[in-house]
Amino acid sequence: xxxxxxRDDHLVIGKYTGKVLVGVGLLMVVPFVTSLVFxxxxxxxxxxISMMACFMFGFGAQAMCRTTKELGWTxxxxxxxxxxxxxxxxxxxxxxxxxxxxxxxxxxFDVMSxxxxxxxxxLQDLDHISHGLNMWRHVLTYxxxxxxxxxxxxxxFKGTAGAYSxxxxxxxxxxxxxxxxxxxxxxxxVSIAYLGAGTLALWVSALLLxxxxxxxxxxxxxxxxxAWSTGGFAPQSYNTMWYHSLPHELITxxxxxxxxxxxxxxxxxxxxxxxxxxxxxETVSFAVTLTLFVLVATFWLAKAGVYPDAMALFRKAFYQLxxxxxxxxFSTIYSRAFVTQWGTAGLLAVTAVMGxxxxxxxxxxxxxxxxxxxxFKSLVAEVRRMVAPRSAVIRESYHHLRExxxxxDAVKSALMVTVLYVFMYSVAGLLGTFFGYDxxxxxxxxxxxxxxxxxxxxxxxxxMPDALKCFYIVFMWLGRLEFMSVFALLGYxxxxxxxx
Amino acid sequence: xxRTERVEPRIPPMTARSNWGGYARGMAVEILFILFIIGxxxxxxxxxxxxxx
Numbered sequence: 001x002x003x004x005x006x007r008d009d010h011l012v013i014g015k016y017t018g019k020v021l022v023g024v025g026l027l028m029v030v031p032f033v034t035s036l037v038f039x040x041x042x043x044x045x046x047x048x049i050s051m052m053a054c055f056m057f058g059f060g061a062q063a064m065c066r067t068t069k070e071l072g073w074t075x076x077x078x079x080x081x082x083x084x085x086x087x088x089x090x091x092x093x094x095x096x097x098x099x100x101x102x103x104x105x106x107x108x109f110d111v112m113s114x115x116x117x118x119x120x121x122x123l124q125d126l127d128h129i130s131h132g133l134n135m136w137r138h139v140l141t142y143x144x145x146x147x148x149x150x151x152x153x154x155x156x157f158k159g160t161a162g163a164y165s166x167x168x169x170x171x172x173x174x175x176x177x178x179x180x181x182x183x184x185x186x187x188x189x190v191s192i193a194y195l196g197a198g199t200l201a202l203w204v205s206a207l208l209l210x211x212x213x214x215x216x217x218x219x220x221x222x223x224x225x226x227a228w229s230t231g232g233f234a235p236q237s238y239n240t241m242w243y244h245s246l247p248h249e250l251i252t253x254x255x256x257x258x259x260x261x262x263x264x265x266x267x268x269x270x271x272x273x274x275x276x277x278x279x280x281x282e283t284v285s286f287a288v289t290l291t292l293f294v295l296v297a298t299f300w301l302a303k304a305g306v307y308p309d310a311m312a313l314f315r316k317a318f319y320q321l322x323x324x325x326x327x328x329x330f331s332t333i334y335s336r337a338f339v340t341q342w343g344t345a346g347l348l349a350v351t352a353v354m355g356x357x358x359x360x361x362x363x364x365x366x367x368x369x370x371x372x373x374x375x376f377k378s379l380v381a382e383v384r385r386m387v388a389p390r391s392a393v394i395r396e397s398y399h400h401l402r403e404x405x406x407x408x409d410a411v412k413s414a415l416m417v418t419v420l421y422v423f424m425y426s427v428a429g430l431l432g433t434f435f436g437y438d439x440x441x442x443x444x445x446x447x448x449x450x451x452x453x454x455x456x457x458x459x460x461x462x463x464m465p466d467a468l469k470c471f472y473i474v475f476m477w478l479g480r481l482e483f484m485s486v487f488a489l490l491g492y493x494x495x496x497x498x499x500x
Numbered sequence: 501x502x503r504t505e506r507v508e509p510r511i512p513p514m515t516a517r518s519n520w521g522g523y524a525r526g527m528a529v530e531i532l533f534i535l536f537i538i539g540x541x542x543x544x545x546x547x548x549x550x551x552x553x
Contacts, residue, residue, distance in 0.1 A: 193523060250538070257534045270526030271519070277533045287537055291544070298545050302552035314545030318538065 004495050011067035012075050013082065018061030020083040024091050025054025030139050031094070035132030043098065043132035050093035057090060077488035081481055088112045088473075091140065098133050100124050102462040105469055112473045114140030116480035117363055119232020119329030119454020120472065122462045126237040131218060137233050138225040144480075145229025145259065145363030146187055190266045191228065198224040198255045205247045223248075227255035230364040232329025232454035240319070240330045249315060252330055253322055260286070260326035260358035262370075268401055281373035281398040282359040289356055289372065290325050293349045297321055300345040320455070325353035327364040329454025338457040344440055347457065351444045354453040355425055365452030365479050367421045371414040373398055378411045420483050424450045428475050432459065435468050450475040 028051045035044035071079070092107035101107040106122040113120045114137055123129070123137075202220035211219065219235055226233045236242035240252060258266075265283065268276045277283055298317045307313040316333055323330045338347050357366010381396035388394055396406040404410075425447045432442020437459055445459040449472040460472070478486055 189523075193527065197527065253538060254531055254534050257537065258530055261530070266526070266530070269529055270523045272522055272526075274526070274529045277529060283533070287540075290537065291540055294541050294544055295548075298548040299552070302548040305552075310546045310549030313549055314542050317545060318541035322538075322541070 004498075005492060008067055008069045009075060011065040012069045012071055013078050014061045014065030015067060016071055016075070016079045017083050017086055018058045018065065020079070021054050021058030021061065021086055021090060023058075024087045025051045025058055027139055027143055028054065028094070028136070031132045031136035034135040035130065038131045040130040040132050043094075043130040046094045046097040047132060047136070049097065050090070053090050053093055057086070074488060074492065077485040078492045081477075081485040081489040084112075084115060084477055084481065087115060091115070094133065094136055095123065098129065100126075100129055100133070103466075105466055106462055109469050109473055110137070111140060112476050113454065114231065114233060115144035116452045116476040117141055117145045117229045117231040117327070117365065117454075118449060118452040118476045118480075119226070120449060120456055120460045120476075121233065122460065122469070124462060126235075134218075134222060134235050138222040138231075138235075141229045141231030141233050142191075142225035145231060146191055186267055187263045190263060190270065194228055194255065194258060195224060198228060198251070201251045202248070205245060205251055206243075208247070209243060209245055223252060224255060227252045227328060227330065228259040228363065230256055230259045230326050230328040230358060230362070230452075232323075234330065239332070241332045241334075246315065249319055249332060253319065256326045256328040256330065257322060259328070260362050260364040262359040262361045264361055264401060265359065276401065279399045281377075281400050282369035285369035285373040285376070286325065286359065289353065289369075290322060293325070293353045294318055294321050297342075297346055297349045300349070301342065304343060306341050320350055321353055324350045324453055324455055325356065325358070327354060327357045327366050327451050327453040329448070329456075331455055335456045335458040338444065338455070339441055347440050347444055350455065351440075351447050354444075354451045354455065355421070355447050357451045357453075365450075367418050367451075370400060371418050374406060374411055374414045375418065377406050378414075381406060417482060421450070421479070424475060424478060428471070431468065431471055435465050446472075446475065450479040452476060452479050 028047050032044060032047040032051065035041075035047060088108055088111045092101075092104070092111040095101050095110055096104050096107035100123050101110065102122065102124065110121045110123050112118075119141070121137075199217075199220045202223055203216055206216035206220055207213065209216075222233070222235045223240075225231070232239075234240065234242070240249060243249075262280075262282055265276060265280055294317060297320075298313055301307060301317055302313055307316055319330070319332050320338075322328075333341070338350065342350070355366060356372055357368055358364025360368045360370045377396045377398050381394055384396075385392075385394045397403050398406055425443070428446025428450050429439060429443035432446050433439050435442075437445075441457050441459055444455075444457045447453070448455050449460075
């Protein structure tokens, strides 16, 4: 039970939420400068207004909520979940002011989709938006992949004891280094190193495709941000298909699969424990489930004769499934092709991999490989227990950074979160049918939103019902934060209302 | 008799200096692993195509 919050509790939450909003304002400097460089004055003014709003609310909240109280566990969780709402409400201003959004709700949808690295969007005329606005969409998704709070931890929180709870509240629970602020900085180190290497590789590929250098650089940077953060935003409405390039598909596949790995795994491999990558339960789980579903989809698509040769079959089947499994959302087919060409089996295979999702403590979403691995191991242990003599002691272990015994508490926790995800996916699918869509499509789109993937079979559009947009915003938020900090926020609200 | 067990640290120790060569090798190992997964996908596609196309 959460004890009735007192004035000090509100103040500490307000103070740290203000810090996160200042962080969002500082992030807008990047697209603002981009707009100035490309002489996009209207866009620059939009960003100036939005930055002022962030600073006004951010510094205002800090000024109004002066307190010496330290951030506690519950505060951290409430700050983490609440910050995402405030950051969405204010962060969508540049998109709304640009005139490319049908409504403020549509702008909020796009920004929540960016922060949560989902990739679904309602923005209109994507192919003709300004460089500044495109930069903002991709900075949003790149920052969201690291976690808004990780940014704040890195630059603004200065290592307070409660910072770890904010970090956990954002759906992460791995400490790469003993200090949580150092952990946040290690996450940045990995991300920025890949940013350099990935952008360079994509830039060379774009130059070979014939793009002029500056445009090639911008596209490479944005595509990298969309891929690494497993976000799925792209500068063109045709997404990866726009490039029609095998090297581009190969490079983006490497980036988004790397982006879907646990940051603790990256850090272990980078600090000398190379064999971790083939032993870790998450990479093993990912390799097994991806291979299994690629098998189902390729055989189904080959049997249905959708693609003319093996290369086309590989490029289409593997890319969509890997993109779905890593919860990226890049695609090389038209949205409606999932329904019109891939059929129910293909659609359900992609839905399943999206639901499973990426690794814990990565930029990706979904149930997560570690939970799937643990539940599978637990199932194996149960079967072994059933067939073994009564006196036998059966214990199962899994490898994640070291050998861990499969304890009942850990399995219970994995099952609980898995049940919550499955429940959310089911509700999302049923809601889609309530609004008149067929069940496979509604399930596909609902799972895509809830697992923060962003692949679409055509349901997500500005003309979809406003209520469904609101539900998808909530699913994206819930899926990204893995429920607990959202429940903490709800508990906080209820305890205020009930007075205890 | 008490038995002590040497436990591998869960967290890689924080080093004073950044090891850029080690980071680059780590990144290369990750990319090779991903290429291996992609290779498996290629094989599957060719097997499927051989059977049905």
